[in-house]
Amino acid sequence: MGELRLMKGNEAIAEAFIREGVDAYYGYPITPQSEVMEYLTAERPEKRTGMVVLQAESELAAINMVYGAACTGKKVVTSSSSPGISLMQEGISYIAGSEVPCVLLNVVRGGPGLGDIQPAQSDYFQSVKGGGHGDYRQIVLAPSSVQDMYDHVSLAFELAFKYRILVLIQSDGLIGQMMEKVEIGEQKPRLTNEEIKAKYDTWALTGRTPGREHNIVTSLELDQAKQEQFNIHLQNKYKEIAENEVLYEEMEVEDADYILVAYGSSSRICRKAVNLAREKGLKVGLLRPITLWPFPEKRIAELAKRVKGMLSVEMSAGQMVEDVRLAVNGKIKVEHFGRYGGMIHTPEEVLEALETKIIGG
Amino acid sequence: MAKVRGAIVVDVERCKGCDLCVHVCPTDVIRLAKEVNGKGYHFAYMENPEACTGCVNCATVCPDTVITVYRMKIPA
Amino acid sequence: MADIKIEDIIKSENLVFKKTKLFTDKPLSYCPGCGHGVAHRLILEVIEEMGIESETIGVAPVGCSVLAYEFMNIDMAQAPHGRAPAMATGIKRVYPEKYVFTYQGDGDLAAIGTSETIHACNRGDNMTIIFINNGIYGMTGGQMAPTTLEGMVSSTTPFGRDVELMGHPIKMTELVAQLPGTCYVARHAVHTPSAVRKAKKAIRKAFEKQKEKKGLSFVEIVSNCNSGWKMTPVDANKWMEEHMFPYYPLGEIKEI
Incomplete structure (x- = not known):
């Protein structure tokens, strides 16, 4: 430790x-x-x-x-x-x-x-x-x-x-x-200039190494066909990231009828709301996206096959809820709840919103 | 006293015919050609090569560095 | 003497001037007669003469010289409009032993990037700014620049710059010379052989200041924009002498 x-x-x-x-x-x-x-x-x-x-x-x-x-x-x-x-x-x-x-x-x-x-x-x-x-x-x-x-x-x-x-x-x-x-954690050493050159000399501006052409870092490509190719390259990279780098955490989703989806501070409040719900006999779980992009849409889609509803709980007027709805694709009810403008919801408010907007709604 | 002779070589296809070299030449060596290069520019050339002293003025002001300059001393 | 043939002169032992090898093979994208080409060449010649091509990192701006990195065979980045000094600061601070320079036009440096310019100069970031001032936005089609002279016609001042309406042309070089962070500030031109030689000396000095770690070195090149000014290159240079130089006088402004 x-x-x-x-x-x-x-x-x-x-x-x-x-x-x-x-x-x-x-x-x-x-x-x-x-x-x-x-x-x-x-x-x-x-x-x-x-x-x-x-x-x-x-x-x-x-x-x-x-x-x-x-x-x-x-x-x-x-x-x-x-x-x-x-x-x-x-x-x-x-x-x-x-x-x-x-x-x-x-x-x-x-x-x-x-x-x-x-x-x-x-x-x-x-x-x-x-x-x-x-x-x-x-x-x-x-x-x-x-x-x-x-x-x-x-x-x-x-x-x-x-x-x-x-x-x-x-x-x-x-x-x-x-x-x-x-x-x-332990102190990691900073890379030396030589180590950086060895690792990244194919693209990084380290001073033109004898024997190689100059490296250029630019976002400009005036040839629209090449710019499209570059954009396709970017999209392929994003696709690879979306396939490989999704991170999320779950709490009591195994038997859940209802799922709270929340990240960051809001997810902390939702943990308490899950406990309150369980005390009341409601089978509620929490899905906490760790990567907001790439979004855990596959996991949400899977859960949507067996749960009855999801509540996106955010300290916003409802932003992530759009991605939850896209992932659920109309299969179950998805609503948003949250306080915003600097206000933070309480666990009780979350539970009440779940009961009124999803369970009773 | 030794005399000096010079000569320039113009990269014709890269010359944009801006005329600056013509005006800085102290011995009136350079003109723009009546013909044009592949880009449609009237390129610079030595009209009076015998007068060139290789002073480098033309190459110094050439925005496209299309002029290479040579100079040699001629024994008297 | 008449028997000397041109072929006798054009021999490698007689070579007195050739293009620096630090230019790439790409033809310059600038208009015929534009001063950018000479300014590029001088920077590259200085880098070559100092033997620092493996130790130099440049930052290109937005403007006519946005593609400067295509022509200079040294490691270079392309900055958002006006942000080249901030990028250069970011580079220089992590590579204090490298030579770092920005190459910026008047719109880039004196309008949208004024803040980045002033603060890099004020911090005394140990790098070089080359500032090309032709009093106009060339790339976008000849609009008014912050350095456009009073009464000067541009596509957005079709009746001449009205200082009541648009304010006065800004003298960035005098301005940055006031800041304690600058160690060398000069204004030159590249329209005649003697002007080019002086400009090159100034650029060399600016790069050498980096070695001495004395602060930010700043060289303005007053240049033409014959396309934007709608003149021949020769006339544009004459107009520049008659109109630009009185307002933007050439010379060494500051050296520490």
């Missing part, structure tokens, strides 16, 4: 960035995730591992610093919260269009606009359906605990480099701010 610490989610993920051997963090302060950069700067990662931490002049600059470093094969990360992630969408689209690996953290807060600084899950559409322009996807991981915040960093970088894709860790203000026990 590794070292145990009591940490905020935002601190745990910052520690994970250092221990993962990340080369650079470029960010801009925004509530409720400013602890990430505060923790990093206080920890002196430039001394611990040689990791670069730089406060950019805007989220726009931060994501483009990430884009630049990602072009070189270095491990690079940024973090922000909803309005800042909106500002980053330009860079996110370019990153998708030029296929470079990097990791983002969105500690979601209430919106739209400046909204508020309380936890929300109303950025699901932006993250999963594509907030920027063009036909692209990004892998979206949804931690539901401080431990997940820590553990998802390693997973995110593994996926980012495996597929040369942006991986977004979609948290929320609750998980970012709350403190929990977290098991800290």
Whole structure:
């Protein structure tokens, strides 16, 4: 067992960035995730591992610093919260269009606009359906605990480099701010420049190695036939990811008549709601998507063959529910319940919504 | 005193006929051809090759680096 | 002397100028007479002369030079419009021992990318910005740039730039020279042989400053856009001397 610490989610993920051997963090302060950069700067990662931490002049600059470093094969990360992630969408689209690996953290807060600084899950559409322009996807991981915040960093970088894709860790203000026990892993070494060249010299900007042609990282292809071919290549990659990288967790689904579908903070509340339901004799289970994209649609479709209804419980006005309905494809009743704008539902409210919207509805 | 002779070689197919080299040549060596290259440009050529000193002015301002310059000293 | 044939002169031992090998084989996409080609060449010649082609990473902008990476045989990225300095910062910070440069036009650097430019300069990121100022948006068809001169006609100022309406042309180079993070700031041109030689010296100095780790080096090249200005290349260069240079005077502005 590794070292145990009591940490905020935002601190745990910052520690994970250092221990993962990340080369650079470029960010801009925004509530409720400013602890990430505060923790990093206080920890002196430039001394611990040689990791670069730089406060950019805007989220726009931060994501483009990430884009630049990602072009070189270095491990690079940024973090922000909803309005800042909106500002980053330009860079996110370019990153998708030029296929470079990097990791983002969105500690979601209430919106739209400046909204508020309380936890929300109303950025699901932006993250999963594509907030920027063009036909692209990004892998979206949804931690539901401080431990997940820590553990998802390693997973995110593994996926980012495996597929040369942006991986977004979609948290929320609750998980970012709350403190929990977290098991800290070993320090991984940062790759040396020589190791990066050896691994990624086919595409990364490491300085033109004698004997090879120059590497170019661009999202531009003016020949529309070639651009279509590139898009087909991207879609094939996304298909491969969708087939191989779906992650979810289940609780008491084996005998369930009804399923709650919830991720992140909402899934924590739903665990309690499942217990309350079981106490009342209702056979209720929980499916927690860990990857929001790729979405566990096959599993949901399977469950739809034998359960009576599903309730998508989100801290939003109903976003993931659309994907649940697509997966269920009309076989059973699917409804949404959730509080939003920074409000969080109680387990009792979830149970009541299940009873009125699904069981009695 | 040794004299200097120069010569230029123009990459005809890459010349865009912008005329800049013609105007910077101090010895009035270069002209644009009446004929055109594959792209339809009137390319540069040495009209008065004997006057070329290989001063490199033309190549220095050529935006497409289509001019290669040679120079040799001629014993007096 | 009359018996010297051209074939006698065109021999490898007499070679005094040839294209740098750091150009790729792709023909430049620029209009005839455009200054971009010379600016590209000077950067590549400097990189070749310094022997740093394996140690250099460039960032191309959005604009006419969006395809700069196609022509320069060095590792390069293409930035979102105006974001090249941020990308270059991201690269330089993880590869402090490499030479990193951006190549940006006036729309890219002085309009949409003003923030990224100012802050990279102010941080003193140890890299080089090459800024091509031709007072117009060439790529999109000759619209007004932030550097378009007062009264200058463009496709979005068909009656000339009205400073009451559009504000004044911005002098980015003087502006960044004010910032403590810049170590070398100069403005040059590439329209005559002597101007080209000075511009090359400036670019060389800018790259050498990276070796000295003194901060951000910034070289503006005042250039023509004969297509956008609707002039012949020769006339455009003359117009540039008469109109651009008085407002954008050439010379060394700052060196630390």
